Amino acid sequence: MQKITPFLWFDxxxxxAMNFYISIFxxxxxxxxxxxGDAGPGPKGTVMTATFQLDGQNFVALNGGPHFTFTPAIxxxxxxxxxxxxxxxxxxxxxGGEKGRCGWLKDKYGLSWQIVPTDLGKLLHDKDAAxxxxxxxxxxxMSKIDMQKLKQAYDQR
Numbered sequence: 174m175q176k177i178t179p180f181l182w183f184d185x186x187x188x189x190a191m192n193f194y195i196s197i198f199x200x201x202x203x204x205x206x207x208x209x210g211d212a213g214p215g216p217k218g219t220v221m222t223a224t225f226q227l228d229g230q231n232f233v234a235l236n237g238g239p240h241f242t243f244t245p246a247i248x249x250x251x252x253x254x255x256x257x258x259x260x261x262x263x264x265x266x267x268x269g270g271e272k273g274r275c276g277w278l279k280d281k282y283g284l285s286w287q288i289v290p291t292d293l294g295k296l297l298h299d300k301d302a303a304x305x306x307x308x309x310x311x312x313x314x315m316s317k318i319d320m321q322k323l324k325q326a327y328d329q330r
Contacts, residue, residue, distance in 0.1 A: 179249075180233045182241045183282065187234035188220040190282045197265045198227040209236075248277065248285035255290075256320050262288045263317045276318040290320045296327050 183190055188206070195201040204224040209215040215236055223234045253259045263272075266288065269281030276289045296308040304327050311326035312318065 175231045178231045178233055180235065181243075181284065182235050182237045184239045184242075185215075185219070185236050186282060187223055187236040190284075191220075191223050191225045191232075191234050193280075193282075194227055194232075195225055197262065200229055201225065201227045204231070243279075243283040243285065245273075245277070245279065245285040248287050250287045250289060252289060252291045259288055259290055259318055259320070262286075272316050274316055275312055276315070288318065290318055292320060293318060293323065296323055299327070 181187070181190070191203065195203065202225065204226060206223045207221045209217055209219050209221045211217055215221060220234070220236055222236075225232055225234065251262060253262065259276075263276075263278065266280050266286050267278040270283075271279040273279065273285075276287050276293075277285060278288065279285050293308075293312070297305055297312075299305045299308070307326040307329055308323050311323055315322070
């Protein structure tokens with residue numbers, strides 16, 4: 174059993190959001206769904222809580238009402254092995270949402286994500302401070318991270 178599980182509060186869209194996320198990430202599935210009954214407090218038959226996995230990571234979604242909303246202070250950092258994976262996740266997760274800077278986006282449910290190539294950290298923390306600075310400056314100009322452009326900045330002299 175996973176020791177720490179993200180718990181996501183939705184206002185009536187927990188099931189829709191869960192299905193959206195599992196349609197995007199490989200190795201994902203619905204684990205359990207608990208629905209409201211006659212006693213409520215939500216409409217009978219709608220999802221109260223749902224447990225699902227995204228690429229093997231457990232999440233719990235709750236239809237808790239309008240009391241709380243997501244903030245960019247919490248985001249999910251997604252390591253991507255290829256530019257194609259970055260491109261795909263960026264487009265799918267940002268659909269109906271909001272594209273931000275430096276790989277950040279907000280999906281249509283208000284949840285924040287960072288879609289980041291795995292190699293970015295290596296370039297940003299290079300021993301050559303001038304190279305790392307050029308990469309940082311290039312990244313700060315981007316919305317979706319483009320590794321080819323970052324590598325060009327890295328290789329400049």
